[in-house]
Every structure is written in structure tokens, then in C-alpha cells.
Amino acid sequence: MIGVELRKLFGRPRTWATIAVLNSLPVLVAALLALTDLAPRPGEGPPFLSAVLTNGALFPLAALAIVLPLFLPIAVAVVSGDAVAGEAQAGTLRYLLARPAGRTRLLVAKLVAVMAFVLVAVVAVAAVGHLLGSLLFEAQPVGGTSVSGTTLTAEQLSGRTLLAIGYVTVSMLGVAAFGLFFSTLTDSPLAAALGALAVLVGSSLLFTLDAASPIAPYLPTRYWLAFVDLFRDPIPWRDVSRGLALQGVYVGVLLAAAWARFSTKDVTS
Amino acid sequence: MSAVLHTSGLAKRYGRVVAVDGIDLDVRAGDVYGFLGANGSGKTTTVRMLLGLVTPTRGEVELLGERMPRAARRVLPRVGALIEGPAFHGHLSGPANLSLLDAAGPGGTRRTRRRRIADVLDQVGLGGVARRPVRAYSLGMRQRLGLGAALLRRPELLVLDEPTNGLDPQGITEIRGLLLDLNRTGTTVFLSSHLLAEVEQLCTRVGVLDRGRLVLRDELAGLTAPTGATVVDTPAPERVRAVLDGRVLSVDGGRVLVRGEDPAEVNARLVAAGVPVFGLAVDRPSLEQVVLAAARTSADRVDAPGRRR
Incomplete structure (x- = not known):
């Protein structure tokens, strides 16, 4: 069942088109930077971008930081919102359930497929970023500079980059959980994806509002950028671990809700 | 003979609307059962309850001697279904769609999958369809593919909702022949349709649904017996x-x-x-006369209160 869902998702041209579009923004940014040599000043623009002109090895991180606020969540929301509602809209859901695929199994398989997509998308952005960084900028494979100004060895840098990829993936799982949950509520994949995006836009907006500060620690987007902390020296784990815990709670609660909804739902699509 | 499909007091209510109102069905092994009813009379809701897609408000469903939906995982692999028209992934070919569907549940071994897909495609007349995506299929071809999907595991029971929808007259005759062949080799067929002529030509027993109630159930031969x-x-x-x-x-x-x-x-x-x-x-009365006598006005007719004819 999981294999079937993975084959469906990755056998679909749309999935790869989404990943391609996702990478177009970092590519454009890299091209512009390489052509103009005008990097944002430190502390301005997306994290890491100010440093890439001097060290291309940081571009995978800059690429993640570029797509993190909008492009990546949109892609994840679209794919996760499509998971169940897309099958319902196409009419294939009733055949899957009459096959019988088993509702819990189907939901788990959809979840795994969406998680695989998140991982592939994040890794693809990092990989394309790495390629761009080493092609267009002066890469310094022997180590780099941490955000705090100390020097990182090449091993430290690549290790921390992997950690950052993992952290961004977990952050996106929260988005995926919203998308999957909404996907079990409606037969319209568009509505499910927009629902997930509405949550994220709302969360980002509340985060900037002082009046919302009591609930700020619980907003799903609160700790998204904490992956930057992984490149400080020493690493301040507080925000990173809180971010992981928060996403864990969101994923757990939303998946339980999705399961409760889907396992008892009348399938009339 | 044993009951292959049995319901007692099966009912479904959506809010204030009663879609199905306590029906008792009894389909025996070897039957070709015609489940007749106008549009909106509750046929599709009933079919969905039979297959565990919709939870009944009350009443029970037994398929192949086991309670549904509890035994779905054991029973449904032995049931082939066509529910409210076929549905496939448009960007994939017909065989690829069948392969994915077969792999999505129990009871279809991978070893025989390729063979079985080729067999059913031949059976429904799509043997030469090759790798064309389903998006490019005609309505009739999709209907044939849907029927092929239902036949993939040589089911003991076929639950078919309007199986000849979208087929041309030749196609309808062909599918009718196929269903009768399958029935001769032991497949029980539960055919839900609003096409009286189709049911009259295929079925041995009929049940007529009118606004959620089963108003008639009998042997077809008895209903259309000579009047003397x-x-x-x-x-x-x-x-x-x-x-x-x-x-x-x-x-x-x-x-x-x-x-x-x-x-x-x-x-x-x-x-x-x-x-x-x-x-x-x-x-002898035609089935049409029998049904019109038993059922009231069309269910998709909506009269103002107090002005119903």
C-alpha cells in the first residue's frame, strides 16, 4: 500500500513540476547574485545570503531560507491537501476503499508518501543549492564561517547542513499534517491546500503582532527559522528543540484528528 | 440456496433526508439480481452501504455470509464493484491503473497480476489498448476498464451500478453477453440500474426501490407472467x-x-x-408497467407542497 502511494506520487509529472518550480526561485536569486555581485548586507535579506558571495558552500542553506517562508509551504500544502481530497475528487477514493485498501492503511500510506515528498523536496532544494553554490560562487570546501564568526571545519559544516535539512523537513511535516487533516474534511483538494495555507499565513501574521505574544510560542511557524541557530557556535538548542516538540505536537494531534475523521466518514464522492 | 448478499432493515438518513428507509434484500448464489429504481431513489446509497463506504444509520449488511463492514478485509477482495461510473488516474494507462488498484489491497497476488490484467482487458474488449493514458479514453472505454477492474480477482459477487452507462448498442450487447457468461460460470451479479430494458434482458430476480423503500421484490418471470x-x-x-x-x-x-x-x-x-x-x-405485462404501477412519480421531480399530482 505504501509502495502504491509512493509510485502514484512520484510517478506523477505534477510532483516533479512542483519540485522544479520550487527550485526556480533559488536559481534566479543565485543567477542575479552571480551577475551583479550585489549581496545583501549582513543581517538583511534571507539568512546566509549575505555570506554566499564569499563562500558558495553556504548556498544550500540560503536556498532553504529563500523557499522556507512561502514556496516550500505552498508546495507541501498542495501535495498534502491533494492526498485524500484529490482521490475523492477523481472518484478513485471509493474504488480504493472498496478494493479494500483499509481506511487506516490508506491514511498511513498517504502520510508516508507526503512525508517522502517533503523530504525529497527539501533535499532537492539543498542539492540544487549546493550545485549552484559550487558553480556560480567561490566555494570554500575547507570549512566556513559560522554566523557567530568562528570557523567551522568542512565536516562540521556538512554535518550541520544535514541537521538543518532535517529540521526544515520536520517543520514542513507540520504543514503536511494540516494539509492531510483538511484533506479528509473536504472533497476539494484546492480547499484543503488553501486551508493549510490560511493557517500558515494566519500564524505568520499573528507572530508579528505584539498583542498575540501570549500565543506566539504555540504558532506553527514560530520556530521555522531556528535552523539558523544550528550555524552558531556553540549551537543554542533551545529554539530548535522547542520547534521540534511543537511540530511533534501539531503532527500528532492533527493526524489523530485526520484518522478519527477519515475512519468514520461516509464516502459519497 | 445460500444468501450471497443480505440486508435487513437497512436505512440511511442524511440529516432530515431519509435516503434509504429500511430495506431487506436477499440475493442468492447464482442470481442475476436487478436492483431497479428511479434516479435519486436510494440505489447508489444502498450500493455504498453494501460496500462499506457509507455507514448505515441502522440495519445490517451481510456479504458472502459475513457481516459488513466488520469483515470488509476478508470479503471485499471476493467482490467486484462498479460504483457510480468508473474512475481512474487520467495520466496513467489502463493497465497501470489496474495494477495500482490491484496492489492497493489484499487478495491479488503480484505473481499473477500481469496475467490477470491482460486477461480482463481481453475480456472487456480492451486487449489492444496498450499504453494510452486513460485521459484519452472514450466514455465507453472507461466503462469497459471499470468493468475490467471489477473482474480482476475473479469475484464471486459483482456489484454493478449502471454498468452499461456510456456504451453504444453494440457495447451494451457485448457486456450483457459477458455478464451472462460470468453468471453461467458461477458469478452472482447484483445489477443496479434505472434502465428497465437492461434489467428485463439480464435479470432473474428484481427489487424495485422507490424513495428509499423496496416496493417490489420478486422473480422477474413471476412479475411478467401471462395475464391469461x-x-x-x-x-x-x-x-x-x-x-x-x-x-x-x-x-x-x-x-x-x-x-x-x-x-x-x-x-x-x-x-x-x-x-x-x-x-x-x-x-403479459412489461417490466415497465409493473414498475410504474409499483413506484410513484420520479424522485427527481420536486413539486411544491400540496400540489403534488
Whole structure:
């Protein structure tokens, strides 16, 4: 069942088109930077971008930081919102359930497929970023500079980059959980994806509002950028671990809700 | 004979709307059961409850002797279904769609999958369809592929909702032949349809659904049994009345209904008296007449309150 869902998702041209579009923004940014040599000043623009002109090895991180606020969540929301509602809209859901695929199994398989997509998308952005960084900028494979100004060895840098990829993936799982949950509520994949995006836009907006500060620690987007902390020296784990815990709670609660909804739902699509 | 499909008091309510109102179905092994009803009479909701897609408000469903939906995982692999038209992933080919669907549940071993897919495609007349994406299929081809998907695991029971939808007359005849062949080799068929002619030509037993209630269930042969009268087609109805005095039940233009179940006897009397006869037939009600008598107005007709005819 999981294999079937993975084959469906990755056998679909749309999935790869989404990943391609996702990478177009970092590519454009890299091209512009390489052509103009005008990097944002430190502390301005997306994290890491100010440093890439001097060290291309940081571009995978800059690429993640570029797509993190909008492009990546949109892609994840679209794919996760499509998971169940897309099958319902196409009419294939009733055949899957009459096959019988088993509702819990189907939901788990959809979840795994969406998680695989998140991982592939994040890794693809990092990989394309790495390629761009080493092609267009002066890469310094022997180590780099941490955000705090100390020097990182090449091993430290690549290790921390992997950690950052993992952290961004977990952050996106929260988005995926919203998308999957909404996907079990409606037969319209568009509505499910927009629902997930509405949550994220709302969360980002509340985060900037002082009046919302009591609930700020619980907003799903609160700790998204904490992956930057992984490149400080020493690493301040507080925000990173809180971010992981928060996403864990969101994923757990939303998946339980999705399961409760889907396992008892009348399938009339 | 054992019940292959059995429901008791099956009902479904959506808010204030009662879609299905306590129906008792009993389909036995070897039947071709016609489940008739107008659009909106609750056929599809019933089919969905049979297959565990919709939870009944009350009542029970048994498929192949086991309670649904509890035994879905054991029972449904032995049931083939076509529910409200076929549905496939448009960007994939027909065989790829069947392969994914087969792999999505129990009871279809991978080893025989390729073979079984080729077999059912031949069976439904799509053997030469190759790698074309389903998006490019005609409505009839999709219907055939849907039927192929239902046949993939040689099911003991076929639950088919409007299986000839979108097929041309040749296709309908072909599919009818296929279903009768399958039935001869032991497949029980539950056919839900609003096409009376289709049911009349295929089914051995029928149930008629009207606004969620089963208003009729019987052997088809019993419903359309001869009425004991003979229909005489003649240009001279008045002379028939003169010859067979007292036996004429009704006259409608050149169509005279005469009491007496033996057309030969009626014919002999008329010919002996020199009455011209164009045609003779045993009078039997059509399924259409039976259904119209049992069911009320079409369910998709919505009259204002108090003004219903």
C-alpha cells in the first residue's frame, strides 16, 4: 500500500513540476547574485545570503531560507491537501476503499508518501543549492564561517547542513499534517491546500503582532527559522528543540484528528 | 440456496433526508439480481452501504455470509464493484491503473497480476489498448476498464451500478453477453440500474426501490407472467367483439384484449368466422408497467407542497 502511494506520487509529472518550480526561485536569486555581485548586507535579506558571495558552500542553506517562508509551504500544502481530497475528487477514493485498501492503511500510506515528498523536496532544494553554490560562487570546501564568526571545519559544516535539512523537513511535516487533516474534511483538494495555507499565513501574521505574544510560542511557524541557530557556535538548542516538540505536537494531534475523521466518514464522492 | 448478499432493515438518513428507509434484500448464489429504481431513489446509497463506504444509520449488511463492514478485509477482495461510473488516474494507462488498484489491497497476488490484467482487458474488449493514458479514453472505454477492474480477482459477487452507462448498442450487447457468461460460470451479479430494458434482458430476480423503500421484490418471470389474456391485432375490432361475445376485455384501436390464454384457440375461432387477424400474442405485462404501477412519480421531480399530482 505504501509502495502504491509512493509510485502514484512520484510517478506523477505534477510532483516533479512542483519540485522544479520550487527550485526556480533559488536559481534566479543565485543567477542575479552571480551577475551583479550585489549581496545583501549582513543581517538583511534571507539568512546566509549575505555570506554566499564569499563562500558558495553556504548556498544550500540560503536556498532553504529563500523557499522556507512561502514556496516550500505552498508546495507541501498542495501535495498534502491533494492526498485524500484529490482521490475523492477523481472518484478513485471509493474504488480504493472498496478494493479494500483499509481506511487506516490508506491514511498511513498517504502520510508516508507526503512525508517522502517533503523530504525529497527539501533535499532537492539543498542539492540544487549546493550545485549552484559550487558553480556560480567561490566555494570554500575547507570549512566556513559560522554566523557567530568562528570557523567551522568542512565536516562540521556538512554535518550541520544535514541537521538543518532535517529540521526544515520536520517543520514542513507540520504543514503536511494540516494539509492531510483538511484533506479528509473536504472533497476539494484546492480547499484543503488553501486551508493549510490560511493557517500558515494566519500564524505568520499573528507572530508579528505584539498583542498575540501570549500565543506566539504555540504558532506553527514560530520556530521555522531556528535552523539558523544550528550555524552558531556553540549551537543554542533551545529554539530548535522547542520547534521540534511543537511540530511533534501539531503532527500528532492533527493526524489523530485526520484518522478519527477519515475512519468514520461516509464516502459519497 | 445460500444468501450471497443480505440486508435487513437497512436505512440511511442524511440529516432530515431519509435516503434509504429500511430495506431487506436477499440475493442468492447464482442470481442475476436487478436492483431497479428511479434516479435519486436510494440505489447508489444502498450500493455504498453494501460496500462499506457509507455507514448505515441502522440495519445490517451481510456479504458472502459475513457481516459488513466488520469483515470488509476478508470479503471485499471476493467482490467486484462498479460504483457510480468508473474512475481512474487520467495520466496513467489502463493497465497501470489496474495494477495500482490491484496492489492497493489484499487478495491479488503480484505473481499473477500481469496475467490477470491482460486477461480482463481481453475480456472487456480492451486487449489492444496498450499504453494510452486513460485521459484519452472514450466514455465507453472507461466503462469497459471499470468493468475490467471489477473482474480482476475473479469475484464471486459483482456489484454493478449502471454498468452499461456510456456504451453504444453494440457495447451494451457485448457486456450483457459477458455478464451472462460470468453468471453461467458461477458469478452472482447484483445489477443496479434505472434502465428497465437492461434489467428485463439480464435479470432473474428484481427489487424495485422507490424513495428509499423496496416496493417490489420478486422473480422477474413471476412479475411478467401471462395475464391469461390474448392480444389480437386486427383491422376489424367490432367483428372480434361479435365473434367472441363476452370475452373481449378491452378495445384500443386495432388492439383487442381477449380473455383466454391460448392464442391458437382464439385465432382458430376468429379465422373460422372470417375475421382478418394481423397478429396474436400472449398478454403479459412489461417490466415497465409493473414498475410504474409499483413506484410513484420520479424522485427527481420536486413539486411544491400540496400540489403534488
